[in-house]
Amino acid sequence: MNWMRSLMLPMAGSVHAREMDNFYIFLVLLTTFFFVLVAGLTVWSVVRYRRRPGVITPHITDNMGLELTWSVIPLLILMGVFFWGVRGFLGATVAPGNSLEITVTAKQWVWSFEYPDGTRTVNEVHVPVGKPVRFVMGSQDVLHSFFVPTMRVKQDVVPGRYTDVWFTPDVEGLHRVACAEYCGKGHSDMAAKIYVDSQEKYQHWLEEGGDEWKSISPVAFGKLLYESKGCSTCHTVDGSRMAGGGPSWKGVFGRMEMMSDHKQYLADENYIRESILNPQAKIVMGYEPIMPTYQGLLRDRELNALIAYIKSLRN
Ligand SMILES: [Cu+2]
Numbered sequence: 619m620n621w622m623r624s625l626m627l628p629m630a631g632s633v634h635a636r637e638m639d640n641f642y643i644f645l646v647l648l649t650t651f652f653f654v655l656v657a658g659l660t661v662w663s664v665v666r667y668r669r670r671p672g673v674i675t676p677h678i679t680d681n682m683g684l685e686l687t688w689s690v691i692p693l694l695i696l697m698g699v700f701f702w703g704v705r706g707f708l709g710a711t712v713a714p715g716n717s718l719e720i721t722v723t724a725k726q727w728v729w730s731f732e733y734p735d736g737t738r739t740v741n742e743v744h745v746p747v748g749k750p751v752r753f754v755m756g757s758q759d760v761l762h763s764f765f766v767p768t769m770r771v772k773q774d775v776v777p778g779r780y781t782d783v784w785f786t787p788d789v790e791g792l793h794r795v796a797c798a799e800y801c802g803k804g805h806s807d808m809a810a811k812i813y814v815d816s817q818e819k820y821q822h823w824l825e826e827g828g829d830e831w832k833s834i835s836p837v838a839f840g841k842l843l844y845e846s847k848g849c850s851t852c853h854t855v856d857g858s859r860m861a862g863g864g865p866s867w868k869g870v871f872g873r874m875e876m877m878s879d880h881k882q883y884l885a886d887e888n889y890i891r892e893s894i895l896n897p898q899a900k901i902v903m904g905y906e907p908i909m910p911t912y913q914g915l916l917r918d919r920e921l922n923a924l925i926a927y928i929k930s931l932r933n
Pocket residue numbers: 724727761762763797798799800801805808
């Protein structure tokens with residue numbers, strides 16, 4: 619059956635994909651069998667009962683046994699097909715609880731991806747082999763469709779609501795995403811790459827982080843991190859003080875900061891870095907020591923971007 623698979627279908631990248639293929643090939647074989655059977659019997663009857671001089675064709679009006687046979691056998695087969703289909707459909711609908719969740723945002727004409735730790739990528743996403751991954755998807759403009767041929771999944775991406783797909787990739791390497799819903803003139807360019815990585819490669823990629831920082835300035839990247847890493851829940855950037863939060867970042871950089879122990883420090887790069895990685899070391903006068911440490915949660919590149927952003931708010 620493998621030759622049929624490779625003849626008719628693209629490579630299968632998950633257990634689900636192979637199950638769908640088996641189902642598909644079964645349906646092709648089943649319908650071929652019945653096509654040949656019915657067409658063959660028709661031709662045979664035409665020949666067998668053709669008009670011949672002196673031969674009277676028997677006049678048969680019904681045959682209970684035959685009618686039951688051709689009703690009951692197809693009924694049983696179709697019920698089997700139905701339950702096989704439902705099983706596959708339900709399996710494809712509900713993602714396992716331990717899935718890696720990746721948020722997908724579609725907009726004309728790019729796919730952007732966001733990981734649980736806030737790492738963001740554009741048109742490229744890495745997933746570990748053998749682990750279920752669930753894509754939670756939304757659109758910022760029109761209808762798109764997330765289609766991964768090798769995983770045999772395709773799902774509309776709709777503005778104003780979330781849809782999802784999931785699969786457990788088990789073939790390492792490059793898989794492709796295409797938009798399968800015509801969405802404007804750049805539709806055919808709306809493609810992304812899914813890299814299914816070994817555990818080590820995936821870990822390495824996670825440490826490296828996404829690629830978004832490559833395309834924007836450190837200040838713009840810092841501003842994104844300000845929102846995605848939760849700083850914005852405690853710090854404003856317009857000079858106002860957030861209730862129960864920390865000092866506004868506006869004007870902090872380069873200023874002499876008074877600590878709760880009445881010592882003063884210049885807020886330079888090192889001070890900011892320490893404030894983020896070890897917030898309890900120096901507590902700004904008038905504030906509670908509630909800031910969590912970001913040690914191990916931010917990459918150096920991200921720290922630098924945050925510092926650049928805070929610097930840009932100097933005045
Ligand atoms: Cu699209």
